[in-house]
Amino acid sequence: MPHWVNDIQILSEVDKTPTETIKISDDTHTGKGRKLYIESYGCQMNFSDSEIVTSIMHNHGYDTTSNYHDADVVFLNTCSIRENAEQKVRKRLSEINLSKKNKPSLVVGVLGCMAERLKAKLLEEEKIVDMVVGPDAYRDLGTLMQEVDEGHKAVNVFLSKEETYADIAPVRLHTNGVTAYISIMRGCDNMCSFCVVPYTRGRERSRDIQSIVNEAKDLFAQGYREVTLLGQNVDSYKYNDDGNVLNFAHLLERVALIHPDLRVRFSTSHPKDMTDDVLYTMSKYENICKYVHLPVQSGSTRILELMNRTYTREWYIGRIDAIRNILGEDCGISTDTISGFCTETDEDHADTLSIMKYAKFDYAYMFTYSERPNTPAAKKLKDDVPDNIKKKRLNEIIQLQGQLSRERNQQDLGNTYKVLIEGYSKKSDDYLQGRNSQNKVIVFPKMHYKKGEYVHVFVEKCTQATLLGHVIN
């Protein structure tokens, strides 16, 4: 499933994981530690990083708590992707400021992308913050905590060319015990003109293949049945294994071979880099899910060029055709769109609508353009599409996507899908829910089935976001 926090998104009724939500830490009790409470904002990578942070903090003797009021230390793992993502964090800091009055010893740390973007400036702007830690500096948390304990403010926003935290075993937070995320790379070397990620996450680097495979094996042994391999651009995964250069298709194969009952997903694919090789590897293994998240951003070649996405409308259409040819019509495809990028005309917008119709996306994460300081677009282009036009175009995109999602779901009626059960349906404990290979959420009566099991579900009904059915033998 895609993992970005959205301004507005089509969410399934039952699977809210792609998340507007904010994730908080679970409880762990060693009985000895000070208590850490973490809130994670932004993309799945950030959530995955919070699991690494928790692991590092455990090693320094901190327990985690899901109750903010119990905490001695509060970390906000932040996102900078759009302005409203940062506003959310500022609002949260002011709430924390109020409660700190009752607990003056509370330590407040800002981690992640906003920490990296604003650096020490954040200490001046938000007086309540004791500690600013960028995404590559988490190994230093012990020392930084010590500095704070000694009465200083602490900052480490050093970006590394090597850090992948390959040797750190993440402490799984909010886990359903069935599905887990594995970071396979960090950073991004693309320079999409609108995007802050290359500045907040640094250079792209791939993680040691063996450490990824080991983590997946470990998860399988613990009972997990699905892993999602995470990177900003998974198709550029590259690892030099003793002179043998391994790409993403190799990695996918290695993980798929761990066990036929371990499902493999991945996100995000970049249209310029997604190879037929990857698609053929997907088709070769039943347990690699037939689902691709392929952000289009815009359907207009002129806008794509200004965005520096380095592909054209025709190229993107060619990639959609390749997915449909190699993996079949029913392969799940989702996307991200940005409305109202600099100079976007009604005609460019119409190109986005038409490419959506062509691709028949199953769903989409749809945004309006938010200018980010110091990005190439902010430096060179004028954010000249008025807000009301941005919103009007976004609404048209949302409406069209709603229709496409419904149509795609209706095509599934009468089909039977293999579903990995993830837990109870959000609406009732008499129903279970899981996803099919194409990443669609399917709800069905519980009977004697349990989470972590595979079942075959015959689909009888659907909404825009969910399929409903019953298990058949």
Ligand code: SAH
């Ligand atoms: N690495 C992924 C996306 C990372 S950010 C990729 O290349 O596709 C997730 C999504 O946020 C992007 O796909 C884009 O649609 C959106 N986004 C990024 N920067 C944005 C901005 N400045 N304004 C609005 N949306 C943005």
Ligand code: SF4
């Ligand atoms: Fe941002 Fe582009 Fe990198 Fe995605 S590929 S993280 S949009 S710069």
Ligand code: F3S
């Ligand atoms: Fe993710 Fe937001 Fe950073 S989307 S990479 S947490 S800017």
